[in-house]
Amino acid sequence: MDEQRKDDGIVLTExxxxxRRSRSIAIAVxxxxxxxxxxxxxxxxxxxVLMRPL
Amino acid sequence: MSLVSEGAxxxxxxxxxxxxxxxxxxxxxxxxxxALMKPRVMSLVVFTALVGLAIAxxxxxxxxxFVALLCIAVGAxxxxxxxxxxxxxxxxxxVRTARRPIPTGRVQPGEALAFGLTLAAFAVAVLGLTVNVLxxxxxxxTIFFYVVIYTMWLKRSTPQNIVIGxxxxxxPPMxxxxxxxxxxxxxxxxxxxxxxxxxxxxxWALSLYRADDYARAGVxxxxxxxxxxxxxxxxxxxxxxxxxxxxxxxxxxYAGLLYGATALVTGAIMLxxxxxxxxxxxxxDRASKHLFAFSILYLFLLFAVLLVERGWGGLxxxxxx
Numbered sequence: 001m002d003e004q005r006k007d008d009g010i011v012l013t014e015x016x017x018x019x020r021r022s023r024s025i026a027i028a029v030x031x032x033x034x035x036x037x038x039x040x041x042x043x044x045x046x047x048x049v050l051m052r053p054l
Numbered sequence: 055m056s057l058v059s060e061g062a063x064x065x066x067x068x069x070x071x072x073x074x075x076x077x078x079x080x081x082x083x084x085x086x087x088x089a090l091m092k093p094r095v096m097s098l099v100v101f102t103a104l105v106g107l108a109i110a111x112x113x114x115x116x117x118x119x120f121v122a123l124l125c126i127a128v129g130a131x132x133x134x135x136x137x138x139x140x141x142x143x144x145x146x147x148x149v150r151t152a153r154r155p156i157p158t159g160r161v162q163p164g165e166a167l168a169f170g171l172t173l174a175a176f177a178v179a180v181l182g183l184t185v186n187v188l189x190x191x192x193x194x195x196t197i198f199f200y201v202v203i204y205t206m207w208l209k210r211s212t213p214q215n216i217v218i219g220x221x222x223x224x225x226p227p228m229x230x231x232x233x234x235x236x237x238x239x240x241x242x243x244x245x246x247x248x249x250x251x252x253x254x255x256x257x258w259a260l261s262l263y264r265a266d267d268y269a270r271a272g273v274x275x276x277x278x279x280x281x282x283x284x285x286x287x288x289x290x291x292x293x294x295x296x297x298x299x300x301x302x303x304x305x306x307x308y309a310g311l312l313y314g315a316t317a318l319v320t321g322a323i324m325l326x327x328x329x330x331x332x333x334x335x336x337x338x339d340r341a342s343k344h345l346f347a348f349s350i351l352y353l354f355l356l357f358a359v360l361l362v363e364r365g366w367g368g369l370x371x372x373x374x375x
Contacts, residue, residue, distance in 0.1 A: 016079045026084045037121065041184050044117045 080165060086155040090138055090166055091131030091173075099130040099226045102249065105357045106230025106242050108365025109308070114234045122185045122233035126226055129177035129193045133200040133222070135170030139163055140205050147271040150264070170201075181233070189233040196225040213279040220253030221246075244302050248356065251296040255289045255328060256349040262286070262331070263339035286332045289345070293328035297321035300356055310363045313356070320352045 012020065103126045107119055114122070138145065138156055146157035155161035174197050182190030204219030212218075224246045231242035258276055261268060262285055265277040277285045300321050304314030327348055330341040 010079060012079055016081060019081050019083050020079070022084050023080075023082065023087075026087075037124075040117055041121060044115055045184070 080162060081159075082155065082161045082165060086160045087135075087169060089155050090135040090161060090169060092134030092137075093131075095134060096127050096130045099223070100127045101354075102245070102357055103226035103230035103233075105361045105365065106227030106245060107234050108230075108361055109241065110231050110234030112235045118185060119233070122181065122189065122230065125177045125181035125185070125190075126193060126229055126233075128173050129181075129197055130226070132170045132173035132177060133197045135166050135173065136197075136201045137205045139166040139170060140201070141209075142166075144271050144273070148267050148273075150267065185233045186236045188236055188238070189229050192225060192229045192232055196222055196229065199225075209273075211274070213274050213276045215274065216257045217254050220250050220257075223253060224249035240306065241303070241308050244299065244306065245357075247299050248296070248302075249353065251292055251299055252349065252353050254292040255296065255324075256346065256353075258285050258289050258292075259331060259342045259346040259349065262336075262342040282336050286334070290328045290332045293324050297325055300352075303360060308364065309360055313359045313363055316355055316359045320355055323348060324352055 100123055103123060107114060107122060138154055141151075142154070142156035142163060145151035145154050151157070156163055156166055174194075178190050178194045178197070181193055200219070200222035204215065204222055208215040208219050227245035227249070228238060228242040231245075232238055261275040261277050262282065265275065265282070268275040269278045276288060280288075297317075300317040301314065303309035304311075304317060309317075324345075327341065327345040331345050334341040
């Protein structure tokens with residue numbers, strides 16, 4: 001039994017699966033929002049976005 | 055509500071990283087991560103930063119203004135998460151904070167640490183790249199001050215913790231102003247001083263009727279260390295300094311009559327309430343509760359009127375012209 005469990009690795013409970021899924025969705029939404037945000041900022045700032053004196 | 059976190063300990067106990075270490079897969083929900091960011095504190099930070107941004111004489115593109123506020127909000131959230139990571143040991147001992155995500159085991163300390171550091175780096179980098187370097191440096195300094203100077207050092211070692219630590223909560227209007235102008239001047243410094251001197255009477259009023267909780271957790275708040283009467287005296291003294299600073303934007307000419315009248319009336323109420331707190335003795339706590347509640351309204355009203363007069367009012371004026 002222990003051997004079987006070892007082969008399967010860590011087995012998530014239903015609650016852990018639900019929590020992981022909600023976190024994954026949140027990360028996906030945040031990434032999509034950032035893509036849109038950076039796109040809009042680039043449009044707003046125009047070519048100056050590439051001019052950055054050190 | 056305060057810009058400064060309310061749990062602390064001067065026992066020099068182990069930080070949250072030592073509280074619970076196991077290899078169980080996380081049960082943390084999205085809401086737990088939001089709770090780590092202290093959304094109520096974050097909302098006040100965003101509001102005061104918005105006022106700093108809006109009263110600046112340089113108009114800001116709405117998208118850039120939004121990005122600046124987003125970065126300030128995320129930076130404040132990062133500081134909150136790092137605060138909860140470090141203070142989880144004492145949070146677990148205080149009634150008010152015992153249900154936070156780390157003490158309850160919903161979020162592991164390491165997860166909170168990684169979350170806070172990632173958000174902090176992200177917020178500072180994006181603010182620097184999309185808005186300006188001065189605003190990013192101020193945000194980085196604010197996070198550093200709140201986490202290292204206040205949380206890790208002052209909070210557990212001195213009853214002046216919330217006085218000096220209050221500087222972290224007072225900086226957002228300066229970041230907002232810097233985001234708009236790329237410089238600093240007298241106006242945001244006065245707003246900084248306003249929040250800085252508002253923090254002690256606000257916070258000590260709360261600590262007067264939460265003294266037992268702080269004492270149990272070993273927090274060196276003024277009522278625990280210096281006693282009830284001294285705290286009440288200090289509240290009155292700080293309020294005496296606060297009220298003239300509240301009038302300063304009007305006296306210096308960058309706020310209008312509405313602001314001046316609001317600051318005068320609400321400042322007078324603050325003084326009356328602080329005097330009542332001075333006269334009160336334990337176990338009575340009615341005056342302390344009144345001052346704590348009204349101090350939130352006081353700060354909100356001053357910033358809201360400033361926003362209407364200088365921010366939205368100015369914007370409407372420019373559009374009409």
